[in-house]
Amino acid sequence: LKKGEFATKLGQIKPSGTDWCAQLPAGRPVFLMAGETPKSLMPGLLEFSKKTMLAMSGIYGMDEDQIQQLIEDSKPLMEKTAGMAFLMAVSKNEDAPLYAGAGGILKVDGGAEQYIDDYAELVTKMLEGLKKPSGDAMFRFTAPKKIEVDGKPGVRFIVEIDLSIGADDSEQQQMIDQMMSKMYGPDGKLKIFLVAANNDTVAFGYTSRATVKRFVAAANGEVPRTL
Numbered sequence: 001l002k003k004g005e006f007a008t009k010l011g012q013i014k015p016s017g018t019d020w021c022a023q024l025p026a027g028r029p030v031f032l033m034a035g036e037t038p039k040s041l042m043p044g045l046l047e048f049s050k051k052t053m054l055a056m057s058g059i060y061g062m063d064e065d066q067i068q069q070l071i072e073d074s075k076p077l078m079e080k081t082a083g084m085a086f087l088m089a090v091s092k093n094e095d096a097p098l099y100a101g102a103g104g105i106l107k108v109d110g111g112a113e114q115y116i117d118d119y120a121e122l123v124t125k126m127l128e129g130l131k132k133p134s135g136d137a138m139f140r141f142t143a144p145k146k147i148e149v150d151g152k153p154g155v156r157f158i159v160e161i162d163l164s165i166g167a168d169d170s171e172q173q174q175m176i177d178q179m180m181s182k183m184y185g186p187d188g189k190l191k192i193f194l195v196a197a198n199n200d201t202v203a204f205g206y207t208s209r210a211t212v213k214r215f216v217a218a219a220n221g222e223v224p225r226t227l
Contacts, residue, residue: 046071046078070126077118082200083107096207097185103205103212105197105219112196113153119194120144120155147193149209149216154195161190 050071053062062070089101108115123144142158161180180188185207193212197203197219205212 046074049074066126070122073122073125077115077122080109080115080118081106082109097181098183099190099206100185100208100211103203103215105215106202106204108200108202112198112200112202115202116153116155116194116196120146123157147195147209149193149195149213152195152197152216154193154212156194157192159190159192161188 050067053067053070084104084106086104087102090098091101093100106115123141127141127143140160140162142160145156147154147156161184177188184190191207192204193206193209194202194204195212195216197216201219203212203215203219205215
């Protein structure tokens with residue numbers, strides 16, 4: 001990513017004047033990105049996403065037309081994303097899955113609740129377009145489910161990631177299951193939570209409501225709790 005158009009667009013991201021890092025829960029950061037999202041970044045990012053999905057279309061269970069439609073449907077939502085802070089950190093709880101230390105906050109235009117509704121609609125449209133994913137599909141999504149976290153509206157998605165394709169025996173399958181549980185939790189499924197932290201801020205987190213609650217608190221200026 002050090003060369004080319006995509007890197008150039010990433011280089012256009014400028015600090016917003018907000019201390020994003022201070023807003024995120026403390027922990028041992030592995031990866032952190034934050035700042036305003038320039039409109040000029042979106043076309044290149046969407047094109048990059050499309051090319052990546054087309055190159056690996058089989059694992060998504062989607063054909064070229066479905067991928068193209070998903071990218072087109074994503075554009076209005078991407079345009080509403082004004083800024084983002086994302087943290088990938090190692091949890092201090094040794095038994096916690098890796099993604100228990102991942103999440104962040106989005107600054108959005110048009111209202112946080114509307115953004116979440118639009119996101120859920122996008123996933124629903126994708127599921128309707130898929131109808132029956134190919135048998136080799138690695139990713140399978142469940143329908144969005146509305147939730148509340150501390151009285152704030154949100155939505156939960158679950159992604160089942162099947163890495164067993166090509167596994168030759170039960171020992172390999174066991175190793176795969178152990179890896180998935182260490183990443184996403186005991187059931188090996190990736191759970192994604194989006195919550196309207198306030199009028200123009202969406203908090204997101206993975207694995208459990210407890211994770212996203214930390215980012216909701218951080219988005220509202222409360223003293224961040226450690227991961």
